[in-house]
Amino acid sequence: MSVDLSILDLAQVGPGETVADSFAASVDLARRAESWGYSRIWYAEHHNMRTIASAAPAVLIAHVAAHTDTIRLGSGGVMLPNHAPLTIAEQFGTLAELHPGRIDLGLGRAPGGDQKTFAALRRSMASADRFPQDVLELQGYLRGQSRVEGVAATPGDGTDVPLYILGSSLFGAQLAAALGLPYAFASHFAPQALEEAVALYRREFRPSDQHEAPYVIAGVGAIVDDDEAIAHDQLRQAKRQRVNALFARERRFTDAEADMILDEMPQGRQVDSMLTYCGVGTPTQVRDYLDWFTGHADADELIVASLAPDRSVWRNTFGHLAPAADAAPATGRPNADPPVTTV
Template sequence: MSSPIPLSILDLALIGEGESTADALHASVALARKAEELGYERVWYAEHHNMKTIASSATAVLIAHVAANTERIRLGSGGVMLPNHAPLTIAEQFGTLAELHPGRIDLGLGRAPGTDGNTLRALRRDPMSAESFPQDVLELQGYLTGETQIPHVHATPGHGTNVPLYILGSSLFGAQLAAQLGLPYAFASHFAPAALQDAVRVYRERFQPSAQLDEPYVIAGVNVIAADDAETAQRQFAWRRRTFARGIFSRPGQRLSDEQVDALLRSPQAGHVDEMLKHTAIGEPDAVRAYLEEFRTYADADELIVAHQADSVAGRLRSVELLAEAMTLAPR
């Protein structure tokens, strides 16, 4: 029997229909507690802005709250969009988290803004900030290791915490940077699958050992809809497909109606939605396990980070439970 696949969770703190932001944040605590109980490796939260259905914009604040309400599971960002922030600020935030919750904090870093152009301006960021991403990663790393690159500037908290960094990406750029810096690489194949295999190959071929990491380490994103029966799983996938289509085709300030979404999903544009959701495990536990075992080989991944997709908190928690049982995770 093959060894269990390390599994983690990407939690977008989804605000469902008829739910409040507070409901979503309380649900994130419940999900992390369940993940801790069942043996998942970590839970990560993604930075998004100006999205009415996602409550994880203040990533470090959410991590702090969840960490205070759990005991052992690792928590982190998947990721902080570094062009939106000064590296010193992020070092101080995650240094604070590491001091409060030692050995439990991860810092995943992305290069995209995680939002639209108007919101980027509202964040007071220059659209060209992404061009300095490699230098910003090194500056941030220096603050956390205590080897600052800016004379006489130190992160307090942060200095010497050595919070582990992860490079997130969906292209060869992130793969090359992660390899050059000797950092773990997490690929966003749960919504941007096109370059997955090429990026992982480049990362593994070019990896250079570092103080943080001796050998390459790949985390691949995948969607999971595990349910007690196949019919329920397919119904949940249909909901996710419609929700995803509405999210990517609606314009700022203009939410597509149900009729418009249905029309889109009958048009050739549905192919774009289905390609983005290509890596999705759907069904009863045995079917989901078989899919993930094949996907791990396809992605050449050391760990899978799962986005549990369901239209309710109860559905997501049930998916978390069923997947853990199927993959025989060791309870913590």
Template sequence: MSLPLPLSVLDLASVGKGETIKEGLEASVSLAQRAEGWGFRRIWYAEHHNMRSIASSATSVLIGHVAANTERITLGAGGVMLPNHSPLQVAEQFGTLATLHPGRIELGLGRAPGTDQQTFAALRRDPRASDRFPQDVQELQGFLSEESLVPGVEAFPGQGTEVPLSILGSSLYGAQVAAVLGLPYVFASHFAPDALEQAVAVYRREFRPSAQLGAPHVMAGVNVVAADSADEAARRLRAVQRTRVKQFLRAGERTLTDDEADAVLDMPAGEQVRSMTRFTAAGTPDVVTRYLEDFAARADADELIVMCPVVDRAGWFRSFELLAEQTGLAAA
């Protein structure tokens, strides 16, 4: 069974229980190498800060390392949180990547800080930086083209690399920015599903063609938990939900036990966790693929980017492998 649209991967560069950060990063390299062979279109890495379980905070550095250890798969940020950086610095970083790995680098941009307020303050950025997001995107575009918008300032490397840009979002605001600037729109429905259909409709209705993109292009995020049996998939999905509850709730200074997390999940209080991952394809590969087909139609998406939240490393790799085999990617 093949899907009628491309599949890409979102890798949070997770650090599993009992793993070192180095081991987590090595697993990300291994996934990229396998995904390249399986036929996934691209892999993106997201900028997060002050999170022990996510090792992609220095996003451009990680992309460079993965690019050096793969051959052809497209790599990018999903995304760089632009309020945390100056457009010039981002242009220099991704211009360097594009120069070293031509044709393989792209850049998704987000407006949120990707962290809590205290950590944002530690980044030494202006709290009002997000208000300038559309202007900063245009300034970044200028640095990556031949027409800088800042007189007397060019990005070296960066100038003329024309790194493709996308706008990430989970609200109508991001959809409107992407539409006005004529850029692809990526909706974070894998963890913030509420405004998906409305935002995509706004984006398609208000889209204006640009030098980069002549027609709207929507990528939607979705979670995938594929396993060799339905029972195994259900166990892994439950483990994912427990982990989420433990991240959100703490019993004083200690982490909740599995039984306590299960009790929360079975109460109305657990609905928030279940709701955040509403768009999750879980089950055997055929079940997962049918879900993705239905989800793509619901999201009016041109492409899906899948995130596997499975907490055990073997199951994480296997989930992507089963998806590739079932959808025909591995045979392409």
């Protein structure tokens, strides 16, 4: 690969697994990723989702950090409208003091759940409107330059934990550019505005103390197996799971019902659209796809989410793509048509 590779661990709770099983798998993956040469692992804040266990990213980061030595760990991201900036400064300041030089803080504007969940968190949808001001307040606490008179974050004050703006629209791109912060685009599930948002971010970027030049991290899905047929079967299973997560109500769809939705209904096209950027196939095929995607996204770094439902294929996807095993020379940023390994 010609750019750094990172991991987005969705902390999935697979069929027959417990939440504790998911956490154990995350620790195992982080230990392996450290030796495989990955730059970082991020965990995303999701609420009220039975198949995702990363509702409390700071706690999960602390657990994984205690079982690893060098890999960077962070949030991809903390949904800031759910929290007071001081609270997040204290949480991530604590992490930074415990694990110096290893902690990232990615920030998102979405609630990380539906409106009922937002209400249960004692927040209102209007909280998202304060996102730019809350980012600046949070940054002030971490830099020891509090914007709130008489209030300092302890821990947190002076740790200067690096901030990243996450987004899937032009809003996040504009904010990241204005603040001179790195920008991470969620193209692994919301691909529509990728090219426009990245172009806007690079065009409007203003240098800051944290970054002198724009820096783009692009999310991308991957399912890799030595047997191409297994990889594509895992993709089909992942799509069925997504149909159930998005559209099932009182009962789960059977595989036949999910396949009918995928093949014949608008909801199936919606699922396909969400997975626009997903490399599926053998290690060589997916590496070629990631090289293409790097150029297409104009990315400085890729953060890879394994979408395989099977735990061994999920883990081995990252092993097959491991940077330390990549002996191929850097090839720059190709921008031709994508290889034919995608959805």
